Amino acid sequence: MGRKLKFEIFRYNPNDPKLVPHTDLFDLEETDSMTLFIALTRIREEQDPSLQFDFCCRAGICGSCAMVINGRPGLACKTLTKELPNNITLMPLPVFKLIGDLSVDTGTWFRAMNENVGSWIHTDKSFDPNAQEERMENAVAEEIYELERCVECGCCVAACGTANMREDFVGAVALNRIARFMLDPRDERTEKEYFEIIGTDEGIFGCMGLLACEDVCPKNLPLQDQLGILRRKMGWTAVKQLFNFRKTR
Amino acid sequence: MAIDTTIFVRDRSGIAAYLDWLQALTGVGLILFMWSHMVLVASVNLGAGAMNTLARFFEETYMAQVGGPLIGITFLLHFVLAARKVPFRSDQQATIWKHGKFLHHTDTWLWLVQVSTAMIILIMGSIHMWTVLTDLPITAAKSAARVQGGFWLVFYLILLPMVELHVGIGFYRIGVKWGFIKRKQRKGMKKFENILTGIFVLIGLITIIRFLTLTI
Ligand code: HEM
Ligand code: SF4
Numbered sequence: 187m188g189r190k191l192k193f194e195i196f197r198y199n200p201n202d203p204k205l206v207p208h209t210d211l212f213d214l215e216e217t218d219s220m221t222l223f224i225a226l227t228r229i230r231e232e233q234d235p236s237l238q239f240d241f242c243c244r245a246g247i248c249g250s251c252a253m254v255i256n257g258r259p260g261l262a263c264k265t266l267t268k269e270l271p272n273n274i275t276l277m278p279l280p281v282f283k284l285i286g287d288l289s290v291d292t293g294t295w296f297r298a299m300n301e302n303v304g305s306w307i308h309t310d311k312s313f314d315p316n317a318q319e320e321r322m323e324n325a326v327a328e329e330i331y332e333l334e335r336c337v338e339c340g341c342c343v344a345a346c347g348t349a350n351m352r353e354d355f356v357g358a359v360a361l362n363r364i365a366r367f368m369l370d371p372r373d374e375r376t377e378k379e380y381f382e383i384i385g386t387d388e389g390i391f392g393c394m395g396l397l398a399c400e401d402v403c404p405k406n407l408p409l410q411d412q413l414g415i416l417r418r419k420m421g422w423t424a425v426k427q428l429f430n431f432r433k434t435r
Numbered sequence: 436m437a438i439d440t441t442i443f444v445r446d447r448s449g450i451a452a453y454l455d456w457l458q459a460l461t462g463v464g465l466i467l468f469m470w471s472h473m474v475l476v477a478s479v480n481l482g483a484g485a486m487n488t489l490a491r492f493f494e495e496t497y498m499a500q501v502g503g504p505l506i507g508i509t510f511l512l513h514f515v516l517a518a519r520k521v522p523f524r525s526d527q528q529a530t531i532w533k534h535g536k537f538l539h540h541t542d543t544w545l546w547l548v549q550v551s552t553a554m555i556i557l558i559m560g561s562i563h564m565w566t567v568l569t570d571l572p573i574t575a576a577k578s579a580a581r582v583q584g585g586f587w588l589v590f591y592l593i594l595l596p597m598v599e600l601h602v603g604i605g606f607y608r609i610g611v612k613w614g615f616i617k618r619k620q621r622k623g624m625k626k627f628e629n630i631l632t633g634i635f636v637l638i639g640l641i642t643i644i645r646f647l648t649l650t651i
């Protein structure tokens with residue numbers, strides 16, 4: 187016999203004006219290597235077919251199943267119930283727009299974020315589909331790959347006190363994107379251009395170093411180190427600008 | 436009100452960067468000052484003579500008369516800069532409070548401790564600086580008389596842990612924010628910061644007790 191798990195799950199549908207946000211209780215017996223994804227699916231199949239939540243890959247790759255699990259943002263499909271106590275509270279991610287129950291719209295936010303930071307390789311070179319791809323040092327490729335592993339789940343944004351208080355803050359995920367393109371030799375943006383994107387209080391200087399992003403990222407991205415590097419780089423860029431300004435006058 | 440837009444208007448002045456530099460630098464300046472301050476005051480543990488000699492040296496070289504107000508200005512500047520990040524609006528306060536409670540995350544709590552100690556330091560630190568700097572010269576006897584009066588004893592017993600917590604957390608935070616503390620060193624540095632804070636509170640308490648028992 188498995189443990190008796192007690193789920194407390196947030197319920198609300200913003201499209202139904204009669205509803206008020208509340209939580210519902212569900213009992214479920216734990217089975218072997220049960221994940222929250224399995225638990226939620228069983229609750230939906232056996233107890234309440236109207237329960238809304240997102241999933242897709244079930245393997246921690248697509249980033250769609252992020253939710254707040256006992257207070258901490260995480261991926262439902264990657265979280266084993268055996269790592270949790272008997273009482274499990276599930277809430278939708280804050281910051282993002284609520285679709286219903288545990289389902290939030292991270293897509294709109296991430297689209298705007300990617301457009302905001304110019305999350306693609308900026309180059310004046312015209313693309314020749316027949317030419318061989320340019321080579322890159324293996325070490326550089328690996329460094330880029332390490333930051334490229336982000337699945338855009340939104341956990342780092344939901345866990346960030348700054349992002350919760352100030353909706354104009356770009357969040358660790360956006361700063362990590364910039365860090366990734368800074369490493370990329372194909373991207374021709376200069377430090378000054380990067381500075382114009384994130385050298386503000388909505389960018390790196392708004393980050394207060396609470397490091398919740400680092401501590402919840404389900405892909406374990408090195409956010410702390412990247413944020414530190416960016417602050418230093420952008421800080422120096424500003425100092426250099428100060429002296430250039432004097433010179434050109 | 437959130438508005439979906441594809442136009443991003445940015446501030447290109449770099450002002451945020453300079454203010455962040457100033458915030459960190461005033462923070463570091465104040466940390467260094469607080470450490471020196473602790474050495475100076477704790478010198479009373481070596482005897483009233485040691486403290487008086489040090490105090491006289493700082494006054495005869497005018498370091499107290501000039502340095503004191505300078506620290507005061509740094510203190511106020513630091514407050515104004517850091518206040519840009521402090522949640523003063525009640526909806527932000529409610530958000531961060533709920534967020535802190537749900538998240539069970541030490542570093543988020545540490546920041547809340549930093550913000551709340553800051554407000555207390557702003558008020559009590561100003562009172563303390565005013566009292567000491569308008570009643571120069573500093574002598575062990577005058578300090579002891581204040582502590583033995585009772586009011587200042589309670590005052591310092593509150594201010595001491597507030598300052599040490601704020602300084603300790605600030606030291607750690609500058610490290611992580613500017614990337615001096617890397618992922619691997621974070622746990623160790625946090626422990627180091629806690630120990631450091633503990634040691635400073637302890638030295639402070641010993642010093643206060645010394646003032647209490649000093650015969651004037
Ligand atoms: C007027 C009283 C003070 C206020 C209102 C205040 C406020 C603050 C706040 C809110 C922060 C956090 C800022 C952030 O996370 O971005 C902070 C950081 C800091 N404070 Fe204070 N503080 C005060 C006095 C002091 C004193 C007396 C010291 C040192 C003795 C000090 C040292 C620091 C340090 C080192 C930091 C970290 C700096 C940084 O994160 O850039 N503060 N202060
Ligand atoms: S370090 Fe803190 S403030 Fe900065 S992005 Fe991460 S969670 Fe947000």
Ligand code: SF4
Nearest residue numbers: 336337339340342403
């Ligand atoms: S950085 Fe981590 S927590 Fe943030 S969106 Fe990417 S994978 Fe998720």
Ligand code: FES
Nearest residue numbers: 242244249251263
């Ligand atoms: S369902 Fe894809 S990450 Fe969880």
